[in-house]
Amino acid sequence: MDRPAAPAPARRPRTRARLRAAVALAAVLPLAACGLRLETPPPVEPSPDALEQVRARTVADALDLAADADALAAVVPEGPERTVLLDVAAFSARHAEAAGGVYDSGLPDPAPTASASTSTTTTPAGAPDAATLLAELVDDAAVAADDADTVTDGPLARLVASVATSRDELADRLSAATALPRPAAGAAADGAPDGSADEADQATPGVTPGATASASSSPGGEAPGTGTAALVALALAHDEAAYGYEVVAARVSDDARARAVEAAARHRADANRWAATAGVAGRAGDPRRAAYALPGGLDDPAVLDDLVRRLESGVADAYAAAVAAAAPGSRADLVAGLRQAHAAAAARGAASVPFPGVPELATETLG
Incomplete structure (x- = not known):
């Protein structure tokens, strides 16, 4: 009887080669993935939409007004002008707070560039004069009035209209305290309503313009x-x-x-x-x-x-x-009506408040 032929062992080396290739691939994949993660760009600040732009502009203008009024009040003697300046600073700080303050995304600040670090060595400007601050109030009031007309969020429109009215009144008060003529809204408020200052200037006790x-x-x-x-x-x-x-x-x-x-x-x-x-x-x-x-x-x-x-x-x-x-x-007529009704109340001795027309915020008087 013939003995059966022994099986050929030729496939075993190929199987071992495949196993070695699989192990090598498993070791390489995590390294490749790590490399991909390292190349992912860092998160960036989100682009503000139109609503956020209005909110941020209201805050930025308020903080600028507060800083300028504080700086000017520090060099002005006691008297009617300083009283108004302190109100401008206090009211504007309240405006910035009510609008949500400065936005902070929580993302780390980008690394400063050489030009940025150089620019920090510039000497800060001195306090503005009363005429400059008066022009800022008029311009910022007009910008806020325009924003109140066009912003898509109703509650924010109400708040910004109140801020515009407050700035308009503060401009009237500063003009009266310094005997400076109230300027027209300038280039900063291009295309914005002027707060109906002319009609408000005509307000007298007992008359509603x-x-x-x-x-x-x-x-x-x-x-x-x-x-x-x-x-x-x-x-x-x-x-x-x-x-x-x-x-x-x-x-x-x-x-x-x-x-x-x-x-x-x-x-x-x-x-x-x-x-x-x-x-x-x-x-x-x-x-x-x-x-x-x-x-x-x-x-x-x-x-x-x-x-x-x-x-x-x-x-x-x-x-x-x-x-x-x-x-x-x-909303333009409504914003103007708010301004004029508040001016008429002020002409009869109503207290100056940071948020005209918004009683839940206007209860605390300042100045």
């Missing part, structure tokens, strides 16, 4: 994108102010009476205009009343002045609320 603010409303009683409920509340606030001024006019005489009558007529016209814009004029939903509650002691001139201040402040609050409810690009 509010008719001009809403005179440019769209024909046909339309205000695209504006919240109806907010406009109804605005019409009601104007109507209550008109009634209050009519009561005041009946209790004063001469020039004071003429101013109160004029203010009542202006508020009545604004109430009619906003009620028509909201679509409630002459309808069952019109909330305006024949009479409104009044405080006691109306024979006291101090009570009358306090009544007018409260009425104008109520109109300012209603304008600010309407700014928040309005669509971007449709």
Whole structure:
């Protein structure tokens, strides 16, 4: 019997070669992966969207104003000018805080370049003069008013409109304290509304320069994108102010009476205009009343002045609320109305506050 042939052992070396190749590949792959991770670029700062640009601009302008006012207050003697400067610094610091402060992504700062390190050796500029700070206030107020009109977020629009109004008032106060003429908004506010300073400068006790603010409303009683409920509340606030001024006019005489009558007529016209814009004029939903509650002691001139201040402040609050409810690009008249109502309240002795028209932030007076 023939013996079976022995199996050929030729495949074993090939199997061992494959095993060695697999082990080598397993060792190389982690090293390659490590190399890929090392070549990944570091994270970069995210690009700010339009909303963040408005917020950051509001903060940056506020911090610049605060720094300039602080520097100028340090070299100005006690008096009306220094009082205003301290308010500019304090109010602006509050504005920056309310807008969220300086953005910090948490990412490490990039390594300084040679040119950057060289630039840090420059001598800082001295304190600006009052005229320069006044121009900054006017320009920054105009920029903020424009941002309030166009920003897409309603609550931020309300805050920025309040900041614009505060800066506008501070500019008026600094102009009066220094006897410097208030300049027009400059190149920094190119294309922005000027805060309606001319109308506000005409404000006198008992007179509300509010008719001009809403005179440019769209024909046909339309205000695209504006919240109806907010406009109804605005019409009601104007109507209550008109009634209050009519009561005041009946209790004063001469020039004071003429101013109160004029203010009542202006508020009545604004109430009619906003009620028509909201679509409630002459309808069952019109909330305006024949009479409104009044405080006691109306024979006291101090009570009358306090009544007018409260009425104008109520109109300012209603304008600010309407700014928040309005669509971007449709708020210019509302922002101007906020400014003018606050100016009228200030003309009757209302305290200067950091956030006009925003009562939840304006309760703390400074200065």
